[in-house]
Amino acid sequence: MGVDLGAPNFDAALEELGLLAQSAGMQPIARITCKRKAPDAALFLGSGKADEIKLLATQLGAKEILFDQSLSPGQQRNLERHLELPVNDRTFLILEIFAQRARSHEGKLQVELARLQYLSTRLVRRWSHLERQSGGIGMRGGPGEAQIELDRRMIGETIKRTKERLSKVKRQRQTQRRRRERQDAFNISLIGYTNAGKSTLFNALVKARAYAADQLFATLDTTTRQLYLGEAGRSVSLSDTVGFIRDLPHGLVDAFQATLQEAIDADLLLHVVDAANPHFPEQILQVQRVLKEIGADGIPQLLVFNKLDALDTEHRPLKLEDEFEIDGVQTPRIFVSAREALGLQVLRKRLASIAQVVRQGENSALLSPETPGGVL
Ligand SMILES: Nc1nc2c(ncn2[C@@H]2O[C@H](COP(=O)(O)OP(=O)(O)OP(=O)(O)O)[C@@H](O)[C@H]2O)c(=O)[nH]1
Ligand SMILES: [Mg+2]
Secondary structure, eight states: OOEOOOOHHHHHHHHHHHHHEEEHHOOOOOOEEEOOSBBBBBSSHHHHHHHHHHHHHHHHOOOOOOSSSSSOOOHHHHHHHHTTTEEEEEEHHHHHHHHHOOOHHHHHHHHHHHHHHHHHHHHHHHHHHHHHHHHHHTTTTTHHHHHHHHHHHHHHHHHHHHHHHHHHHHHHHHHHHHHHHOOOOOOEEEETTTTSHHHHEEEEEEHOOOOOOOSTTOOOOOOEEEETTTTTTTEEEEEEOOBBOOTTHHOOOOHHHHHHHHHHHSSEEEEEETTSTTTTHHHHHHHHHHHHHHHTTSSEEEEEOOOOGSSGGGGSSSSSSEEEEEEEEEEEEEEBBBBTTTTHHHHHHHHHHHHHHHHHHGGGGGGOTTTTTTOO
16 A cells, blocks of 8 residues: 655556565565655554455455555554554564575674664554543553553563673674684675675575565675785685665664674775666665765775566667766666576676785775776
């Protein structure tokens, strides 16, 4: 369900909601939209539209209604009452996928923390809502309030405990990281919008078998492998990382901040883009936004436009290596197909020359616009 409030990319966002639902193991059966100037305070949409959804849901046997926009706890509850079905929003869905996918101990703790934080804001708001309600009917301090206060305290306690466990795991990981740093490696991280093909490219480059699938957030944990670049006569370390998405829930960015930061704590970011997705420019901007948020927008980037094989002839680029402007910065770009192994040799050569420059102690050349042939 999407309520068109005039935001750009409304269609693409709703399409993505369908993919998110599938990634969470659901089967989308209908797509409903409506236009509004502003959300309705109680139901988010008009009651006529809500009746229409209810009818369609009964006809099609829907089990759940998903909204692309964030619902307030009150709106969610009112809708559930009106539709007699569970109602959830995009944030909930992303948290759900992360919870299903988290494998490492640390990943699980981070997702747990994000979910608890999401839940606690809902409880707090629900509590104030109930308070108002009970005040209205002359029942201050009723049993509901006491129960919620108890829940709130319990969640608060659990959040505290989860944070403590998380910081213990992080300390352990930092020791491992220091050990790695001593090896004086050149670190490259694959980053990009979810489903761009990072894991497929990772596997193709290092002949590993990281999980790659047509799902959003197939990868949650960072995997690192050594990549030997014959042309440079040295190895570099390559990391596959979690994908980014529009409106990543804030709790998740916070919870994953350390992991994200470590993942992209690299000498070079290979920013993988799904060139066959018509919305790639928007996806690039979203990735840039997250990079800024975690303070990684200063790391040199090489844009890898992937899925070259999936482009129709009229969209095929004339040159497989050129530059592309992001945020007003000319960024070197290279076209590949990770799946069909097209352009990988050129990519390896490019990485080799970058790694070589750095070995000769000319790290600054990476950022210098005067370097012949572009930034890199
Ligand atoms: N046609 C085509 N499909 C590709 C290519 N590379 C990857 N894919 C497909 O794109 C989908 C996503 O690939 P992944 O490698 O899992 O993408 P990812 O960026 O790691 O995704 P997340 O880990 O979910 O963020 C899979 O179905 C891949 O088979 C390519 O070069 N061409
Ligand atoms: Mg992946």
